[in-house]
Amino acid sequence: MDAVFFAQLLFNGLAIGLIYALIAVGLALVYGVLRIVNFAHGEFLMLGAYAMALVTPVLGLLYLPSLAVAMAITALLGVVMFELLFARLKETDFERSILVTTGLSIILLHGVQWIFSASGRMVDTEFGFAGVEIGDIRITATRLAAGVVALGAFLALWLILTRTQFGRAMRAISQNREAALMVGIPPRKVARNAMMLACGLCGLAGAALAPVYLVQPIMGQALLFKAFALVIIGGLGHLQGAAIAAVILGVVESLAGGFLTIVWQEAIVFVAMILVLLLRPQGLFATRIRVG
Amino acid sequence: MGALDRLTGPLVAAGIAAAIALPFWAPSPYAVYVAINAALFTVAAMSLNLVYGFAGLLSFAQLGFWGIGAYVAAIGVKDLGLPIIPAFLLAGAVCAVVAAGVGHAALRLNRHSFVVVSIAFTLLVLTLARDWTEVTRGALGIPGLGLPRPFGLTPPGDSYYVALAFSLPALGLLLVIARSRVGRTLLAIRQDESLARSHGIAPRAYRLFAFVVAAALTGIAGAIFVFHLTIVDPLILDIYYMQTFLIMVILGGMGSFWGVVVAGILMSILPEALRFSNDLRMILYGLLLILAVTFMPYGFAGWLKARRGEVWRRATPATRLPAGDA
């Protein structure tokens, strides 16, 4: 096997895996805190990418400032959506929450498609098509940047969840809802913060993907289904599980893309999900099993 | 009560007569084309209603069965050399068997997990459709499908009668189930599973029945739909179809037969009549879905029923019980 080729695939896979992780972690966070499966999560990714596409030319192609603006926009949208729609849902409205987020997903996707058309657009940044050489390995700068940004975002997320009051409140609610409510954690405020964080992370992922992928309205849905599978593999509402599964998937997909037919690259995650469902269904859903 | 109930019989008879005569009064072949969609979508929506509106299971697996039925029938005709009707029946049978297996396992889980597993199931079907190229031909799909033309009418007149010959009996079957004790029991289970169990009802058996019947009917509807389109490819598993069925069920009214039938027909016809662009139509659907779920959770039919409830409430202010002999 060609070691350089292998290393190149590995790096590419890590970068894309970290982006997957940002999406999946947001989905898992919203499920953990709000008990909502957010079908519109992929659309926030798409909105992040479009925000990047619109903001970059205005900011003179500067990468990081554009990224920050895109992330802020999606985080703000997350808060708005929470206040408009999610805050009305009760915890027992599980099916209803799916219907509401499905409606939101339809509106956002077709709204963007209506305004900007279904065709894809390329996003240029200050890096252009420049690459970085590490030994014999060459990686495009935007891909490397995406990986570094995702790593930075994870570090920040970890600090928020472990070191800040509002992060600890989120963890408390997702781990033991009743106990958290009893010690007086305000559920609405925590839920709003979780939506802001999840949508911000997802928007960041979209913005980081924008220079690497083709930006188009349906980009969110394809990645959302992958993220669903990752969240199922990692355990519903389990952040680390989803993140680890995502990084592994990115690497495996990349390697499979290099050595197997393209067909397998897309199928891997769903095959893995089915295996997990078959092998440990109880483990997956243990926290929510009811009597009878 | 009253007026609407008494009118149901004549209205339905008139509706069926109008539907049968449609190719002769439709303004254009395109209108007949739209009517084919309406007939098939209404069956799929009403099947989803049986599973979600009656049995209380939000099942994204319906989309998977829609796709399985489509592929099985196409492969049956193209690769196995089956005549078309047996191929459709095979599609229904395969969906029923798969649903029995999936349902048997998934109905052990709680409602949240059931939804997630039903999504996973449909994603798996999509993966197979795209990637099991030896059988499904992958993204290229299986072209060259077509419905029989027994009457030699102006296209798509014959296809319309094929769709109607399936849809009317299928809706009839769903009506019988909905109106029977089985339908009532499903509603009871959806409303209060514990109470139903305390009444000796085994929820899983009833739910499995609804899931299997809905799968078989949705599968055949999907099969006829792709033969009408003349090609089956992975786009048959587009989430768009699931969203459409869901909106028909929600707007028509979960657990209501006529509500969903009317919503299925109107929502197939209206967007065409209004000549909306596809994006605008979907935006409108999305808005309607959110508004209905938020303000009218049991749809139009549920709203009507709630008003009847009000009549009872007003007619009997604090009903006094007869004094006991204590």
Added chain:
Amino acid sequence: MSAPLLKADGLCKSYAGVHAVAEVSFSLVEGTITAMIGPNGSGKSTTVDLVTGFQAADAGMVSLDGRALTGLAPEQIARSGLMRTFQQVRVYDTLAIEENLLTAAQETDGTGWLDALLRSRRFRAADSAARARAAELLDLVGLARMAQAPAGVLSYGQKKLVALAGALMPRPRLVILDEPVAGVNPTRVLEVEAIIRRLHQAGQSFLIIEHNVDFVMRLSQRVIVLDQGRKIADGTPEEVRANEAVLEAYLGTEAEPADA
């Protein structure tokens, strides 16, 4: 003495090491009204759940007419002739009151799914018998005029009566009522009492779980007292009233039981 109608032997249930029900045994005689009382958290509702299969016991046996119920699902236990109501009233809100009652008896009327779908002769016979029974019970609880109204429009107390009538629909061997008058206004308590008394005169056996001690003392021939998951007394109302342990359990928590 004849064989007991219901026999519970050594029922145990604990949550995270805390004993909710510990070694509870009792038996009921056919044709009687037995009450089970106890302060909040004494394990009454858990005991009902263990007997009716809604929770699995950690240990212990339950039998009805000598047939073991242990390990059966709630629906199987209901079909074998042991019906129950719930502390938090439950009805099928969108179904008509008559349908609520019919649903409670359908699984034991000898008809199957095909009968129901095809409306066979057997089904029609069973259905009209069930409707007659429902009419009779609705008459008894005073809701006959409302038979076609959706149950959701009823008041809390009326819903409790629908639940009671539902439990009686299949002519069960035994009915367990979990707090039939909790949250019901005082004048209506007397009405519920009269209804239960009339059913008892017709031969119906009851086990009544209640907080309202006066109510059960008037109504029952026998009283079982639970405290902290254990049975502390079992006897006639008079015996229980005089029991030291019972007085202590109640005085520690709430009103004295015997304030007649």
